[in-house]
Amino acid sequence: MLLQQLLNGIVVGGVYALFAVGFNLVFGVQRLLNLAHGAVFMTGAFVAYYTVVNGGPLILGFLLAILASGALSMLIEIVCFRRLRKSGDAEFGAIISSMGASLVIMTIWQWISKTQVLRFPFDTMPVVIYRFWGLRVSLLQLVMMGCAILIVLVMGYFIYRTPFGRRVRAVTDNERASMLMGINPNRIYNLTYFISGALAGAAGVLVGLAFNNINFTMGEPYLLYGFVIIILGGLGSIPGALLASLIFGMLQTLTIAYLPSGLTTAFIFSVLFVILLVMPNGLMGREGAGSLGRRR
Amino acid sequence: MNAYVLGYLPLFDLFLLHLGLAYSQWLVLRSGVFSLATVGVAGVGAYTGGVLVVTYGLPAPVALVAAAIGGGLVSLLLAIPLARLRGVYQAIATVAFIQIMLSLNNYAEKITGGAAGLNGIPKVVDTLTLAVCALATIYLMTAITGSRIGRAFDAIRQNEAVAASLGVSIEAHHRLAFIVSGALAGFYGALEAFHSYTLVPSQFGFPFLIAILSYVVFGGRNTIWGPIVGTALLIILPELARPLAEARMLVYGLLLILTINFLPKGVADTLIERIHAKRLRAKPAPAPAPTAGS
Amino acid sequence: MALKLVNLSKRFGGVTASADVNMTVPRGTITGLIGPNGAGKTTIINMITGMMDVSGGQILLEDRDITRAAPDDICRAGLARTFQNIRILPENSVLDNILIGFHRHEHCSTLSALFGLPASRQETQAIRDKARSLLTQFGMSAYADYPAGGLSYGHQRKVEMMRALASEPDYMLLDEPIAGMNDVESDILAELFQHLAEAGKGILLIEHNIRFVSKLCEKIYVLDGGRLIAEGPPAQALRDPAVIAAYIGGSDA
Numbered sequence: 001m002l003l004q005q006l007l008n009g010i011v012v013g014g015v016y017a018l019f020a021v022g023f024n025l026v027f028g029v030q031r032l033l034n035l036a037h038g039a040v041f042m043t044g045a046f047v048a049y050y051t052v053v054n055g056g057p058l059i060l061g062f063l064l065a066i067l068a069s070g071a072l073s074m075l076i077e078i079v080c081f082r083r084l085r086k087s088g089d090a091e092f093g094a095i096i097s098s099m100g101a102s103l104v105i106m107t108i109w110q111w112i113s114k115t116q117v118l119r120f121p122f123d124t125m126p127v128v129i130y131r132f133w134g135l136r137v138s139l140l141q142l143v144m145m146g147c148a149i150l151i152v153l154v155m156g157y158f159i160y161r162t163p164f165g166r167r168v169r170a171v172t173d174n175e176r177a178s179m180l181m182g183i184n185p186n187r188i189y190n191l192t193y194f195i196s197g198a199l200a201g202a203a204g205v206l207v208g209l210a211f212n213n214i215n216f217t218m219g220e221p222y223l224l225y226g227f228v229i230i231i232l233g234g235l236g237s238i239p240g241a242l243l244a245s246l247i248f249g250m251l252q253t254l255t256i257a258y259l260p261s262g263l264t265t266a267f268i269f270s271v272l273f274v275i276l277l278v279m280p281n282g283l284m285g286r287e288g289a290g291s292l293g294r295r296r
Numbered sequence: 297m298n299a300y301v302l303g304y305l306p307l308f309d310l311f312l313l314h315l316g317l318a319y320s321q322w323l324v325l326r327s328g329v330f331s332l333a334t335v336g337v338a339g340v341g342a343y344t345g346g347v348l349v350v351t352y353g354l355p356a357p358v359a360l361v362a363a364a365i366g367g368g369l370v371s372l373l374l375a376i377p378l379a380r381l382r383g384v385y386q387a388i389a390t391v392a393f394i395q396i397m398l399s400l401n402n403y404a405e406k407i408t409g410g411a412a413g414l415n416g417i418p419k420v421v422d423t424l425t426l427a428v429c430a431l432a433t434i435y436l437m438t439a440i441t442g443s444r445i446g447r448a449f450d451a452i453r454q455n456e457a458v459a460a461s462l463g464v465s466i467e468a469h470h471r472l473a474f475i476v477s478g479a480l481a482g483f484y485g486a487l488e489a490f491h492s493y494t495l496v497p498s499q500f501g502f503p504f505l506i507a508i509l510s511y512v513v514f515g516g517r518n519t520i521w522g523p524i525v526g527t528a529l530l531i532i533l534p535e536l537a538r539p540l541a542e543a544r545m546l547v548y549g550l551l552l553i554l555t556i557n558f559l560p561k562g563v564a565d566t567l568i569e570r571i572h573a574k575r576l577r578a579k580p581a582p583a584p585a586p587t588a589g590s
Numbered sequence: 591m592a593l594k595l596v597n598l599s600k601r602f603g604g605v606t607a608s609a610d611v612n613m614t615v616p617r618g619t620i621t622g623l624i625g626p627n628g629a630g631k632t633t634i635i636n637m638i639t640g641m642m643d644v645s646g647g648q649i650l651l652e653d654r655d656i657t658r659a660a661p662d663d664i665c666r667a668g669l670a671r672t673f674q675n676i677r678i679l680p681e682n683s684v685l686d687n688i689l690i691g692f693h694r695h696e697h698c699s700t701l702s703a704l705f706g707l708p709a710s711r712q713e714t715q716a717i718r719d720k721a722r723s724l725l726t727q728f729g730m731s732a733y734a735d736y737p738a739g740g741l742s743y744g745h746q747r748k749v750e751m752m753r754a755l756a757s758e759p760d761y762m763l764l765d766e767p768i769a770g771m772n773d774v775e776s777d778i779l780a781e782l783f784q785h786l787a788e789a790g791k792g793i794l795l796i797e798h799n800i801r802f803v804s805k806l807c808e809k810i811y812v813l814d815g816g817r818l819i820a821e822g823p824p825a826q827a828l829r830d831p832a833v834i835a836a837y838i839g840g841s842d843a
Contacts, residue, residue, distance in 0.1 A: 033384045080553055084556065087560060089560070091384060092330060093556045093560060095330075095387055096555075096556045097552065097556045097557060099506060099552055100548070100549040100552030100553035101549065101553060103506065103546065103548055104546055104549040104550060104553070106545065106549075107546040224392070227391065227392065228392070231385070262399065262402060263399070263403055264399075265396070265399035266396045266399045266400050269393075269395045269399075270396060272388070272389065273389065276381060276389055280380060436704070436705065438706070439706025440703070443698075443706065444698065444703050444713070444714070445700070445703045445704065448690070451679055451690045451693075454679040455677055457641065457661070457673075457677065458673070458677045458679065460660070460662045460665070461661055461665055461670070462662075462670075462693050462694070462753065463666045463693050463694035463757060464693050465662045472700065572735075
């Protein structure tokens with residue numbers, strides 16, 4: 001029973017990783033929090049849904065969702081953040097601006113979906129259950145795991161092994177210096193936001209399939225879970241976000257299994273406070289949570 | 297004419313209620329704390345007030361005071377883990393706090409009535425009471441602004457290292473900002489409870505947080521006029537054009553993006569700054585500044 | 591009656607940024623601290639003002655140990671500072687920038703400040719008057735209501751100086767106070783510093799401009815590679831072979 005829970009937790013954690021890695025990637029590059037990330041995630045689910053109900057195959061829906069979410073995320077950076085970064089106070093401004101973007105995107109999907117809860121047609125994803133060692137794994141869970149692992153591997157390769165990744169890391173360390181080296185930071189930002197959004201869109205499709213419940217508020221809880229995950233992993237750290245996603249997925253599954261149902265949310269967010277008290281920089285984060293007015 | 301005015305009274309009440317919460321948000325931002333907890337603390341105050349009156353039969357004024365004290369205390373507790381954090385960390389932690397309060401209010405059915413709501417709260421607060429409270433709040437905020445505490449807040453917000461180097465205790469002032477902002481939120485939460493007949497936990501969730509934050513961002517974060525102008529405009533705007541009311545979320549979203557990008561100080565603060573600059577220009581100019589640094 | 595550094599040390603991991611620095615800044619005189627770029631002056635300042643942890647040694651402000659005190663405690667103990675790169679409160683007016691300097695001397699209760707009681711208002715009025723007389727003294731009265739962020743570089747330095755003076759400190763730490771100023775302006779400031787020292791304040795002057803330092807200081811300390819390499823009256827210390835080597839070794843004296 002416990003093993004089954006842990007397995008489910010890992011699957012959920014994989015999806016969280018898709019969401020949180022992109023969330024944290026953007027924070028790592030610009031030190032800005034993109035509160036519209038939940039809306040981007042939701043956009044992925046909606047695009048896949050409308051592709052499927054209009055007769056397209058699921059795989060096409062998945063691809064379109066990734067493209068649309070990536071493009072949307074890129075657009076958010078251009079519209080909401082680019083101007084702000086040139087002014088001084090982008091940290092506060094970005095939160096406000098992306099909160100606004102989130103509201104706009106949510107309203108648009110609310111209109112399109114007429115405030116309904118949407119469900120994929122029954123046979124979109126065949127229900128197949130595999131059993132081994134007394135554990136049950138569904139085909140969907142395998143697909144979720146596979147996608148999560150594949151996408152994270154590809155992205156890791158991208159960031160740590162390619163010239164593009166080196167440029168991303170150069171811009172992260174020092175925007176001005178990298179400009180002097182001939183790197184155009186705006187192009188880098190476009191790409192990182194695209195990747196971040198595409199990952200969130202993929203997560204949106206998988207979550208839409210897993211819970212078969214697509215609605216215009218579905219991004220909100222994931223944004224909140226994303227907060228806990230990136231704080232636990234360390235703001236800005238990609239490996240940290242990955243590890244924290246798995247831990248969080250398991251923690252949440254266990255909490256739901258063993259705690260009274262009304263208390264799970266309170267418990268999960270209390271964990272966030274404990275982390276902030278005990279290790280504000282998370283598992284793998286850099287320094288930076290603290291104030292300037294004290295000895296360090 | 298009279299009926300016409302009366303028709304707008306509920307809107308005016310709403311303005312006064314939200315104005316108090318806007319000041320609660322405004323105050324912490326002024327002190328350089330990026331806390332978004334106001335709505336969560338308002339929930340604590342509302343339920344404290346509501347439960348004390350409905351379940352324990354206390355008179356409303358006593359319950360109001362209790363709600364303010366409760367809000368201040370909860371906010372003080374929140375200040376402890378937040379004292380060492382800054383910026384986005386504070387924002388995230390306080391959003392988590394709102395979420396915890398929301399689910400606790402839902403869970404504690406025996407006390408709060410859970411999702412079904414706390415019903416039968418006597419409506420003892422009228423427009424006059426609200427207006428008096430709002431005036432008192434504005435006075436309080438003006439007094440703080442003009443005092444050593446307000447000056448310390450200004451310094452901390454703009455540069456913590458400078459503030460500390462001038463002997464300002466950042467921790468003490470942040471704690472104070474949390475307490476006052478929390479007490480205000482608790483008090484106005486209870487007013488909200490006594491102004492309606494019922495309370496549900498989801499009232500104090502994200503849509504409310506976004507509304508309150510929008511008032512302050514739109515109006516202005518640094519002058520006393522900011523919350524007044526922001527709250528008034530954002531409440532009246534959707535009423536003037538009915539289609540806007542339908543798309544309130546969209547309007548707020550667009551306004552947030554536009555304001556922070558093109559009018560980052562907010563409507564009122566920018567206007568005041570312009571007027572001030574004009575007045576300075578009208579005065580005989582001081583001797584031209586010697587161009588140092590050349 | 592002095593600010594004393596006793597065997598003050600700072601290590602970052604394996605790197606030693608300051609090693610056994612001993613200095614005395616007595617009241618009534620101006621003491622200089624010079625050294626080439628990267629000599630560790632900033633580290634010393636950050637340790638004295640409480641911005642950085644101390645790895646070893648002691649900092650004494652008269653009979654008080656401030657080695658581990660927080661920055662605000664250090665100011666309240668009577669040590670004020672200015673910053674190398676100007677740190678003005680840009681949104682506030684010039685007058686408000688100076689008002690905050692008086693913070694250390696505002697004693698009205700928190701309650702009276704919160705509720706705007708007469709005690710708080712009278713105190714505010716009193717420090718406003720004091721700030722205005724400071725402005726007059728510095729010839730900046732006309733700028734009182736201007737936003738400080740829009741002032742010229744030299745004026746911002748003056749505002750910072752007034753702000754530090756407003757806290758009526760016993761000791762002042764001036765971090766490159768004349769950087770970017772012309773001779774006329776720096777002469778005016780030199781006079782001011784001398785007045786302050788004569789009035790009994792202890793002044794630690796960190797400067798690149800050796801001419802300025804030798805003119806003002808009774809005693810200077812020369813830092814290189816985190817260690818003191820010479821100390822004494824300027825004329826003598828600057829002739830020290832180690833000092834000449836350090837400066838010729840490479841930088842903008």
